[in-house]
Amino acid sequence: MAIISDDEDLGRRVKKNPVIKPETIEYDNTFENSIRPKDFDSYIGQSSLKETLKITLEAAKRREQPLDHLLFYGPPGLGKTTIAGVIAAQMGVEIRITSAPALERPRDIIGILMSLKGGEILFIDEIHRLNKVAEEILYPAMEDFTLDMTTGKSQTAKTLRVPIPKFTLIGATTKAGELSSPLRDRFGIIHRLEFYTVEELSEVVKRTAKILDIKVTEEGARAIAMRSRGTPRIANRLVKRVADFAIVKYDGVIDRRVADESLDILKIDKFGLDTTDRALLNLIIEKYDGGPVGVETIAAALSEDVRTIEDVCEPYLLQAGFLQRTPRGRKVSPEGYRHLGINMPSSQTRLFEEL
Numbered sequence: 120m121a122i123i124s125d126d127e128d129l130g131r132r133v134k135k136n137p138v139i140k141p142e143t144i145e146y147d148n149t150f151e152n153s154i155r156p157k158d159f160d161s162y163i164g165q166s167s168l169k170e171t172l173k174i175t176l177e178a179a180k181r182r183e184q185p186l187d188h189l190l191f192y193g194p195p196g197l198g199k200t201t202i203a204g205v206i207a208a209q210m211g212v213e214i215r216i217t218s219a220p221a222l223e224r225p226r227d228i229i230g231i232l233m234s235l236k237g238g239e240i241l242f243i244d245e246i247h248r249l250n251k252v253a254e255e256i257l258y259p260a261m262e263d264f265t266l267d268m269t270t271g272k273s274q275t276a277k278t279l280r281v282p283i284p285k286f287t288l289i290g291a292t293t294k295a296g297e298l299s300s301p302l303r304d305r306f307g308i309i310h311r312l313e314f315y316t317v318e319e320l321s322e323v324v325k326r327t328a329k330i331l332d333i334k335v336t337e338e339g340a341r342a343i344a345m346r347s348r349g350t351p352r353i354a355n356r357l358v359k360r361v362a363d364f365a366i367v368k369y370d371g372v373i374d375r376r377v378a379d380e381s382l383d384i385l386k387i388d389k390f391g392l393d394t395t396d397r398a399l400l401n402l403i404i405e406k407y408d409g410g411p412v413g414v415e416t417i418a419a420a421l422s423e424d425v426r427t428i429e430d431v432c433e434p435y436l437l438q439a440g441f442l443q444r445t446p447r448g449r450k451v452s453p454e455g456y457r458h459l460g461i462n463m464p465s466s467q468t469r470l471f472e473e474l
Contacts, residue, residue, distance in 0.1 A: 154327050154355055155201050157208050163326065164319040164351065165198065168310050172202075175308065176209050185238050186210065186287040187307025188261055190246075192295035194434040196352030197312040199291035203242045206289070214240040219248040228253045229268075232260050237284040246290035247297040254302055261288055261305045293430055314349030314438055317341065323351045327358045328373065333365065335373040342378035348391035348435045360385060390439060390458060395423070399432055400441060400459060403451050409464065411448030 156162040159169050179186045186206070191199040200216070207214035215231060222228045222243075235241060243249070249257075259265045259280070266281045290306065292298065303309070315323070321337070321344040328335040335343075335358075343361060347354035358373075364381035365373045386394050402420055403410045414433075418425045433449075436442035441455035456463040 154330055155204060157205065159205060159209070161326070162198070162202065162205050163322045164315045165202070165312055168202070168312065171308070171310070172206065176206065179210070185285045186240075188288040188290075188305060189308045189310070190290045190292070190295070190298075190303065190306040191310055191312055192292045193312035194314070194350070195293055195430065196350040197314070198351060199312060200242065200244065202312075203240065203289045203291070207240045210238070210240070212238045212240055214242055216242045216244070218244040219246050219250075219253075222249065222253045225252050225256060228256050229266060232256075232266060232283050232286075233281075235284050235286045238286070239284070240287045240289055242289045242291070244291045245293070246302075247292045247294045249302075254299065257288070258301065258305065314435075315347075315351055315354075316349075317344045320344035320347050320349070320351065320354045323354045324358050327355050328362070331358065331362055333362045333371065333373065336375070338375035339373040339378045342375045343373070343382070345389060346382050346387050346391040349438065350435075353391070357382065357385075357387070390441075391435065392441075392458075395421070396432055396436060397459065399428070399436070400451050400455050403449060404456070404459070404461060409456075410443075410450030411445050412450075413448045417449065 159173060162169065175186065189203075189206075191202065193199070203216075204214060213236070215235065217231065222231075231241065256266065259267050260283060263280075264283050264285050266283055268279045268281055269277070288306075290298075295303070295309075295311075321340040324340040324343045324347075325335055328340070339361075343357050344354060347357055361373055361378050361381045364384070365371055365377050369377045388397070392400075398421060399417060402417065403412055406420065407416075414425055414428055417423075418428050421428070433442065433444070436455075437444060439454070440452055441458060443450045443452050453463055
């Protein structure tokens with residue numbers, strides 16, 4: 120009897136049934152699922168959004184109708200997927216999660232829409248990356264809950280409008296400006312998720328530490344929060360790393376000393392900048408006199424992808440005031456020079472004064 124590996128078996132099933140895709144295979148994500156809040160009380164941060172959603176959800180329940188379509192945008196790691204799960208739990212409906220790059224062919228999006236049940240939520244991550252065909256299929260689905268389908272060829276071709284159950288589309292994107300106007304205008308609620316405060320991140324750290332069954336002091340939680348770049352996803356990741364150090368090198372309790380020493384070893388400084396962030400700032404200062412310099416040049420010099428620079432490094436550096444984006448390129452700000460302990464050249468000082 121031939122022994123077939125899991126990969127070979129998956130490959131045969133994909134060939135036999137093209138609808139099956141590797142992205143749909145479930146995997147163990149126990150930690151991520153365990154720390155995701157299931158209700159608004161346990162969802163920390165984004166207070167204005169939560170208050171708006173509570174009213175919207177209650178109104179939808181009283182009308183006994185699905186929610187309006189929602190669009191969440193903002194930097195990665197702020198909880199767009201998590202809050203979509205909270206909405207589904209509060210409405211008592213199922214949620215289907217996919218991403219725009221996985222919807223390559225028309226039948227991908229059509230198959231999902233046809234399989235939805237009344238009131239269900241469809242969550243599309245990175246929705247700005249939808250191709251044009253998939254986007255146009257969504258237009259009548261979002262507005263009229265119908266699919267426009269063509270049968271036959273040439274002179275015998277006919278267009279059919281197939282009704283589908285009423286559903287709620289939740290789109291998430293890190294680049295709202297790249298959405299086309301027709302798609303963006305079809306969302307009833309559009310909201311930007313903001314970076315978290317240190318106090319909010321401290322609560323995130325304490326909640327995650329409790330799930331991990333490790334003790335953390337107030338000072339320890341704050342020390343981790345201060346280095347989390349205003350992002351709960353990073354805070355959760357740092358809690359796990361510091362917990363490892365606390366268990367192996369210390370007494371199993373995360374206090375300020377344990378947090379600071381562990382994160383120093385991981386080369387994450389007091390403002391949350393890692394090796395790549397500091398390398399980016401140092402590159403602009405040392406090689407390009409503090410800027411301005413184009414992002415393509417920066418990416419090539421660091422051997423990084425342009426999207427990594429724009430989506431991962433830049434948002435926080437801009438938010439923290441260490442970097443400035445100008446029409447001519449990126450510049451290191453006076454705050455960036457001070458943080459790195461480098462004296463700002465007089466030519467750069469005069470340039471900033473003129474700006």
